[in-house]
Amino acid sequence: MQKLKEGTTYKTNKEDYVAVSLNIRDKDHFYAIVHYLNRTLGRTGWKAQKNTLKKFKQGRLNVKRLFWLSDPSVSIILKLL
Numbered sequence: 001m002q003k004l005k006e007g008t009t010y011k012t013n014k015e016d017y018v019a020v021s022l023n024i025r026d027k028d029h030f031y032a033i034v035h036y037l038n039r040t041l042g043r044t045g046w047k048a049q050k051n052t053l054k055k056f057k058q059g060r061l062n063v064k065r066l067f068w069l070s071d072p073s074v075s076i077i078l079k080l081l
Contacts, residue, residue, distance in 0.1 A: 017047065017068035020075040024063050027056045032081055037067070037074070045070040 024030045030052055037046045047068040055063045069075055 017070055018072040018075065020067045020069055020078065022065055022067060022079065024052065024065055026061060027053065029081070030056070033067075033078065036078065036081060037069075040074055041070055 022033070024033065049065045049067075052063060052065055067078070069078075
């Protein structure tokens, strides 16, 4: 996977995405993030790294993941969840 710095912008399919790094505490926190992103940006307005739930099933906590958002203003509230 391509390593991106936080806040960098790249284009895919004629859309700009902003990379945001988050530490996800547990499975419930991950589901809260996904619910919020689906509600605000829709299903196609954001992307994330894969295998997040697999890491939690292995017993890991505080998994660091990159999320790519189509609207950079959402990242502020996302970090407060």
